[in-house]
Amino acid sequence: MKNLTQAYEFALPRIDGPTCIAQAWAKTPVSLSFMDKTRLKNKIQTLLKKRNAVIVAHYYVDGDIQDLALDTGGFVGDSLEMARFGRDHPAQILVVAGVRFMGETSKILSPHKRVLMPDLEASCSLDLGCPATEFNRFCDRHSDRTVVVYANTSAAVKARADWMVTSSCALAIVHQLHQQGEKILWAPDRHLGRYIHDQTGADMLIWDGTCIVHNEFKARELDLLCQQHPFAKVLVHPESPAEVIAMADVVGSTSAMIKAVIDGNAQEYIIATDQGILHRMRQLAPTKTLIEAPTAGQSATCKSCANCPWMAMNGLTHLSNCLQNLSGDINIEESLRIKASHCIERMLTFTQNNSKLLAQAQHGFIKNIGAA
Secondary structure, three states: OHHHHHHOOOOOOOOEEEEHHHHHHOOOOOOOOHHHHHHHHHHHHHHHHHHHHEEEEEEEOOOOHHHHHHOOEEEOHHHHHHHHHHHHHOOEEEEOOEEEOHHHHHHHHHHOOEEEEEOOOOOOHHHHOOOOHHHHHHHHOOOOOOOEOOOOOOHHHOOOOOEEEEOOHHHHHHHHHHHOOOOEEEEEEEHHHHHHHHHHOOEEEOOOEEEHHHOOOOOOHHHHHHHHHOOOOOEEEEOOHHHHHHHHEOOOOOOHHHHHHHHHOOEEEEEOOOOHHHHHHHHHHHEEEEEEOOOOOOOOOOOOOOOOHHHHHHHHHHHHHHHHHOOEEEOOHHEEEEEEEHHHHHHHHHHOOOHHHHHHHHHEOOOOHHHO
């Protein structure tokens, strides 16, 4: 394997401080009473039928929205599954409950459909930390490399990429590219990039980006928590720091983590990803005990604050308003959409045709699934 100092080039300072999230926290929807929630859910169900619309939601959004999506024939899943569902569903309006890059991906794959979002300002630190202009300059300096971008990027960044990947297929795709002798330019999450490099030995130049949620998990505090729960299995998303990943029994996408809880033989699981996933995990594995991994130290007022402020912007009120007013449209200029679609379609084709390789790669993500 190459020396890590040779394998990395960090491009820009990461965006993970309070400045970039202040506006998002300010717009977090207010809490609703049970009666208000019931009224809004009934209204949304009526509007979905009227508009020929369906809700496509991510595991990290509010549990009420996840439940509403499933109750109305919609979908809850990770970004790869969301992309597939939105493309294949017959509804003419897709309401994407997540963050903006997910809405853009839906529009790229379904240009003939209308794509709405409850709040167009719901963004992502990885997306914000990888501006297209700077990224294009980075690519220009390394034109001999195959450009692989994570799903958490804008349409403009995807338009420059050879491949788009999600955490559920990134390892398999980079492994195959490495076997073909390709040198990789990776963006934007440096933790996921480092994990893939360590697993595959690929020659990678890596953009310096992080997720503001996963970057905050703390290995020292996680070790103390594991001492308190010695039989718990540790599940970690690969956007987390390397020292946290090193402590994991399971490293994988949101879907892989859910599967590990459902299929595993342990009673307790420590979960190092956004708290939103716990809602679906508890529904699918009600007998298991789920413990939130720590994002802060002993003196902190919040030991585990793993909740994306942008995902939290998806409230029932905003969801109702976007259906009522047909607002929150995702629009992408056609030439840009066509360019961005190539890397996404390539990923979807790969995942459809390489199930065996994906399964083999998952054993890299899941180190101890038999005992999980």
